[in-house]
Amino acid sequence: MSAAAKPRTLFEKIWDAHVVHAQEGRQTILYIDLQLVHEVTSAQAFEGLRLAGRKVRRPERTIATADHNVPTTDRSLPIADPISKQQIDTLRNNCQEFGITHYDMGDVRQGIVHVIGPELGYTQPGMTIVCGDSHTSTHGAFGALAFGIGTSEVEHVLATQTLLQYKPKTLELRTDGKLGRGVTAKDLVLYLIGQITTDGGTGYCLEFTGEALKGLTMENRMTICNMSIEAGARAGMIAPDQTTFDYLKGRPFAPAGAAWDKAVAYWKTLPTDPGAKYDKSLVFQAADIAPQVTWGTNPGQVAAITAKIPRPGDFSDPTDQKTTAQSLEYMGLAGGEPITDLKLDRVFIGSCTNARIEDLRAAAEVAKGKKVSGHVQAMVVPGSGQVKVQAESEGLDKIFKEAGFDWREAGCSMCLAMNPDKLAPGERCASTSNRNFEGRQGKGGRTHLVSPAMAAAAAVAGHFVDVRDWE
Amino acid sequence: MKPFTTLTGTTVALDRANIDTDQIIPKQFLKRIERTGFGEFLFWDWMRHDDGTVNEEFELNKPYAKGASILLARRNFGSGSSREHAPWALEDFGFRVVVAPSYADIFYNNCFKNGMLPIHLSEEQVEELFQREAKHRPYQLTADLNTCTLSDGHGFSAKFEVEPFRRHCLLNGLDDIGLTLEHESKITAYETAHGIGV
Numbered sequence: 011m012s013a014a015a016k017p018r019t020l021f022e023k024i025w026d027a028h029v030v031h032a033q034e035g036r037q038t039i040l041y042i043d044l045q046l047v048h049e050v051t052s053a054q055a056f057e058g059l060r061l062a063g064r065k066v067r068r069p070e071r072t073i074a075t076a077d078h079n080v081p082t083t084d085r086s087l088p089i090a091d092p093i094s095k096q097q098i099d100t101l102r103n104n105c106q107e108f109g110i111t112h113y114d115m116g117d118v119r120q121g122i123v124h125v126i127g128p129e130l131g132y133t134q135p136g137m138t139i140v141c142g143d144s145h146t147s148t149h150g151a152f153g154a155l156a157f158g159i160g161t162s163e164v165e166h167v168l169a170t171q172t173l174l175q176y177k178p179k180t181l182e183l184r185t186d187g188k189l190g191r192g193v194t195a196k197d198l199v200l201y202l203i204g205q206i207t208t209d210g211g212t213g214y215c216l217e218f219t220g221e222a223l224k225g226l227t228m229e230n231r232m233t234i235c236n237m238s239i240e241a242g243a244r245a246g247m248i249a250p251d252q253t254t255f256d257y258l259k260g261r262p263f264a265p266a267g268a269a270w271d272k273a274v275a276y277w278k279t280l281p282t283d284p285g286a287k288y289d290k291s292l293v294f295q296a297a298d299i300a301p302q303v304t305w306g307t308n309p310g311q312v313a314a315i316t317a318k319i320p321r322p323g324d325f326s327d328p329t330d331q332k333t334t335a336q337s338l339e340y341m342g343l344a345g346g347e348p349i350t351d352l353k354l355d356r357v358f359i360g361s362c363t364n365a366r367i368e369d370l371r372a373a374a375e376v377a378k379g380k381k382v383s384g385h386v387q388a389m390v391v392p393g394s395g396q397v398k399v400q401a402e403s404e405g406l407d408k409i410f411k412e413a414g415f416d417w418r419e420a421g422c423s424m425c426l427a428m429n430p431d432k433l434a435p436g437e438r439c440a441s442t443s444n445r446n447f448e449g450r451q452g453k454g455g456r457t458h459l460v461s462p463a464m465a466a467a468a469a470v471a472g473h474f475v476d477v478r479d480w481e
Numbered sequence: 482m483k484p485f486t487t488l489t490g491t492t493v494a495l496d497r498a499n500i501d502t503d504q505i506i507p508k509q510f511l512k513r514i515e516r517t518g519f520g521e522f523l524f525w526d527w528m529r530h531d532d533g534t535v536n537e538e539f540e541l542n543k544p545y546a547k548g549a550s551i552l553l554a555r556r557n558f559g560s561g562s563s564r565e566h567a568p569w570a571l572e573d574f575g576f577r578v579v580v581a582p583s584y585a586d587i588f589y590n591n592c593f594k595n596g597m598l599p600i601h602l603s604e605e606q607v608e609e610l611f612q613r614e615a616k617h618r619p620y621q622l623t624a625d626l627n628t629c630t631l632s633d634g635h636g637f638s639a640k641f642e643v644e645p646f647r648r649h650c651l652l653n654g655l656d657d658i659g660l661t662l663e664h665e666s667k668i669t670a671y672e673t674a675h676g677i678g679v
Contacts, residue, residue, distance in 0.1 A: 162594035
């Protein structure tokens with residue numbers, strides 16, 4: 011059989027199409043179609059270019075936005091934190107100097123970089139996409155090869171439009187059957203991370219397959235691919251199909267006219283061929299998945315809403331026992347409590363994982379006509395200016411505000427608490443974000459990761475509840 | 482980039498798995514626009530108590546850890562965020578070598594861009610190092626990238642693996658962008674073939 015006729019996976023097809031130079035024993039030089047840039051991991055890269063007297067090779071293949079640091083309160087006011095302001099100003103100046111398109115604060119198209127790339131139609135199937143942010147895996151939802159890189163690599167891509175990469179292995183995560191009522195894409199991905207653990211995907215590119223994925227919207231698929239990195243995988247992908255094409259059609263930077271037809275014809279060749287081999291395949295059953303809640307300090311420490319918090323003795327591996335004890339101590343938990351008993355102080359609905367329009371609709375549906383519990387402070391932060399506008403046109407903002415949620419401007423916000431939105435020490439928070447690390451949402455803060463519907467229900471009840479029993 | 486050939490130094494052991502980059506350097510220190518000066522923020526929340534006083538219990542604050550240049554940890558070191566500030570902070574603090582059973586991919590890759598050597602050993606070998614470190618403080622190790630050997634001069638010696646090209650670049654302190662631009666004609670040929678920039 012010739013090399014060309016060998017069945018290939020989605021990953022292999024994209025990889026092969028982007029090889030600029032491959033040499034035995036060395037990293038491959040891979041062409042990068044699109045780079046996304048934000049303020050936190052780019053300043054030193056631009057400075058490196060200046061020091062070496064280098065230019066940006068393809069400025070039209072990089073777009074920028076400020077998201078990590080931006081305040082989510084009134085945008086007409088100056089930024090209170092002078093260091094945040096300097097970083098945001100630096101991005102603006104760098105984009106101007108190097109000729110890069112920048113969606114600045116005040117532009118309705120500004121937002122979390124992993125929300126606006128797809129929303130504007132930059133993200134397309136078959137592309138290689140990088141960003142100095144680990145959640146770049148989000149874009150794999152379109153059948154693109156997308157992964158996070160460090161600042162030295164950001165500089166490398168700016169200078170050469172390529173990246174040096176060792177070829178990762180492929181891991182198929184197949185989920186058979188349909189997700190149950192009230193069980194979402196977030197629950198699916200949290201469950202998978204719990205199963206394979208936070209380093210189960212290290213060294214691999216994930217492909218999510220199976221019947222459970224079939225009916226999912228693009229927003230749902232982005233939630234799943236977004237969290238690939240929480241399983242240790244730099245990239246995760248889902249094969250493009252009609253849902254993908256329907257989402258992209260008519261978006262500002264998607265191909266149009268004859269170029270659209272040509273693009274779709276190519277995109278249809280991308281899904282994994284029958285008979286193609288993954289380096290590893292694992293199979294899961296959708297029927298086993300309940301709404302999930304993390305209880306520890308990494309996303310693999312997760313359980314069903316119906317479960318009790320585990321105890322160190324529930325694990326056999328000594329490192330797991332020790333890690334569990336450390337996590338429980340940080341989280342202020344004894345072990346053995348029913349998850350539904352955990353009382354909450356804060357609720358955060360937002361982040362590149364769950365701040366798209368569908369996520370806000372799901373949360374609003376639960377919150378409609380209800381009131382946030384008296385001891386809970388809850389906030390909703392849309393993923394982009396456009397998501398905010400869309401939500402307001404649907405009246406979602408009114409539902410949230412009437413229920414007692416804060417309705418904010420777009421940004422990363424309390425996912426990583428680089429801006430003023432943060433937890434106080436000891437506060438317990440139900441969050442739709444992606445990381446429950448120690449101090450992630452504020453020093454001493456205790457984060458439990460959940461879906462948007464679960465977060466909204468928890469805000470109203472004041473403690474975790476099984477959203478399948480709602481109303 | 483600073484080359485790395487061989488290093489003998491004090492080892493400090495952090496008996497934790499999944500040490501994420503949010504612990505290595507918390508987000509409030511990512512706002513600076515320089516590459517240097519991150520060492521003073523390393524492990525910020527573990528180095529000090531809530532009231533700002535020094536946490537004497539934290540391993541890096543122990544007297545025997547003074548001047549340490551080798552960090553020993555459990556599996557999945559450097560998980561989470563892609564922030565290169567994590568190796569910048571470790572390097573600026575004085576660490577040039579990390580020893581662990583496994584690393585998160587982005588962190589591992591970022592180390593090589595900054596003249597740092599992340600060494601993989603088996604869980605058993607790492608456990609032995611933890612035991613030896615506990616008995617012989619301050620504990621000295623020698624990491625030799627020429628021979629790919631980690632040893633303590635008292636009976637512990639282990640070979641480690643590094644991809645040959647990464648090793649070559651680290652030994653010689655080579656700059657990736659310069660190396661890639663040696664193939665610039667191939668980048669141009671790729672772009673021409675794909676109608677990019679025409």
